[in-house]
Amino acid sequence: MDKEKLADKFSKKIKEITPSREVRAIHICGTHEQAITQYGLRSLLPDNFDLTMGPGCPVCVTPAREVDEAIELAKQGVTIATFGDMLNVPGSEESLSDARSEGADVRVVYSINEALKIAKDVEELVFFGIGFETTAPTNAAILKSNPPENFYILSSHRLIPPAMELLVDMDVNFDGFIAPGHVSTIIGKEPYEVFANKYDVPTIITGFEPLDILFGVLKFFEQIDSGETKVENAYERAVRDKGNQKAQKMMTEVFEVFDAKWRGIGEIPNSGLKLSDEFREFDARENFEIELGESRDIHPGCKCHLILTARGTPEDCGLFGDECTPQDPHGPCMVSDEGECNIWFRYGRRPKMDI
Amino acid sequence: MCVGVPGKILEIEENEAIVDFEGTKQKVRVDLIDNVEEGDYILNHVGHAIEVLPEKEAKERLKLFREYLDSLEE
Numbered sequence: 551m552d553k554e555k556l557a558d559k560f561s562k563k564i565k566e567i568t569p570s571r572e573v574r575a576i577h578i579c580g581t582h583e584q585a586i587t588q589y590g591l592r593s594l595l596p597d598n599f600d601l602t603m604g605p606g607c608p609v610c611v612t613p614a615r616e617v618d619e620a621i622e623l624a625k626q627g628v629t630i631a632t633f634g635d636m637l638n639v640p641g642s643e644e645s646l647s648d649a650r651s652e653g654a655d656v657r658v659v660y661s662i663n664e665a666l667k668i669a670k671d672v673e674e675l676v677f678f679g680i681g682f683e684t685t686a687p688t689n690a691a692i693l694k695s696n697p698p699e700n701f702y703i704l705s706s707h708r709l710i711p712p713a714m715e716l717l718v719d720m721d722v723n724f725d726g727f728i729a730p731g732h733v734s735t736i737i738g739k740e741p742y743e744v745f746a747n748k749y750d751v752p753t754i755i756t757g758f759e760p761l762d763i764l765f766g767v768l769k770f771f772e773q774i775d776s777g778e779t780k781v782e783n784a785y786e787r788a789v790r791d792k793g794n795q796k797a798q799k800m801m802t803e804v805f806e807v808f809d810a811k812w813r814g815i816g817e818i819p820n821s822g823l824k825l826s827d828e829f830r831e832f833d834a835r836e837n838f839e840i841e842l843g844e845s846r847d848i849h850p851g852c853k854c855h856l857i858l859t860a861r862g863t864p865e866d867c868g869l870f871g872d873e874c875t876p877q878d879p880h881g882p883c884m885v886s887d888e889g890e891c892n893i894w895f896r897y898g899r900r901p902k903m904d905i
Numbered sequence: 906m907c908v909g910v911p912g913k914i915l916e917i918e919e920n921e922a923i924v925d926f927e928g929t930k931q932k933v934r935v936d937l938i939d940n941v942e943e944g945d946y947i948l949n950h951v952g953h954a955i956e957v958l959p960e961k962e963a964k965e966r967l968k969l970f971r972e973y974l975d976s977l978e979e
Contacts, residue, residue, distance in 0.1 A: 560970075685907070687955070691937055732955070758909075786962065787959060794955060
């Protein structure tokens with residue numbers, strides 16, 4: 551049986567058990583949104599089912615103030631290395647790309663490993679480290695393997711389960727979570743148990759191939775149908791129940807959890823990672839003077855903060871597609887490859903499925 | 906950002922492996938996983954292997970989906 555037939559069969563099965571009321575699930579991952587939109591998966595799902603994106607875009611949720619910190623360091627003459635998406639994200643006034651065009655040394659890297667190599671050739675190198683639980687351990691691993699003395703990290707890591715809890719607390723109306731597969735590779739099932747046990751929200755750990763996503767959605771509807779709420783792992787080939795314990799241990803050793811701000815959303819308890827005291831010699835914030843003025847997360851007209859909390863879609867934004875495009879983005883959701891606005895701009899909302 | 910790409914380990918030297926991604930070879934750090942061997946499939950995220958993938962389950966994914974869907978018909 552080929553993939554198309556399997557997809558049709560998943561679609562049929564899902565529709566068979568979908569209740570007649572409106573049903574809504576939130577996924578927390580730009581990579582999920584990319585696959586759902588690119589492959590037109592919404593066209594295979596019931597019309598009364600809304601599968602929408604939450605705050606699953608690390609570039610989008612990094613506060614303008616932290617972008618400003620990187621820009622300020624770059625202007626001081628420090629070499630900054632970061633992922634490509636961070637280059638064009640607007641800070642309060644400008645982006646790292648703007649700073650680069652004014653002569654600052656800003657390098658785009660695919661991995662922290664490349665940043666380490668650049669450190670050999672420059673005086674001081676700061677890696678602007680963003681990302682969720684999937685990415686934070688990679689930075690922890692590097693700090694635990696004796697990086698050079700001129701290597702620093704500007705940590706802007708954020709944690710997914712506290713942001714999911716915020717959505718529950720915000721009373722955003724929804725029936726369940728499609729949990730991010732590769733965050734779950736690291737953290738396993740346990741951190742999601744609170745959603746099933748305390749809040750009665752079905753939570754399905756889901757992979758990223760189109761069929762993985764349909765499988766995750768079917769599992770979600772099976773729980774809606776049966777009334778039994780639990781955390782299920784629908785991505786067993788890459789997620790162990792306990793996650794990657796070695797990666798968790800490294801993350802705990804190098805970072806400590808703190809109450810962190812999310813761009814346009816505000817502070818979420820226990821949702822960020824900062825370097826622990828033992829690793830402060832590598833902490834850019836401890837080793838450089840960074841003086842900043844007021845910061846501004848949301849630029850006029852931008853609805854990124856509503857889109858990131860599943861309270862709106864790109865189509866609810868008056869700037870989307872006209873004034874705001876990937877070439878001239880007004881907010882981070884249009885800059886990042888993982889931002890919902892950027893993805894919808896590139897692929898359209900409900901294209902025909904073509905697999 | 907949280908993209909993960911499967912690849913096959915060709916060689917390991919200390920904490921670095923040469924990994925084959927369908928013909929493209931790249932260096933990947935293996936600090937985050939234990940008991941990894943040449944020939945294993947790993948999931949690469951920004952230059953680090955974050956999990957070892959069971960080859961059988963990955964290869965038989967479509968078969969497993971089909972079996973699951975068939976089981977619902979019974």
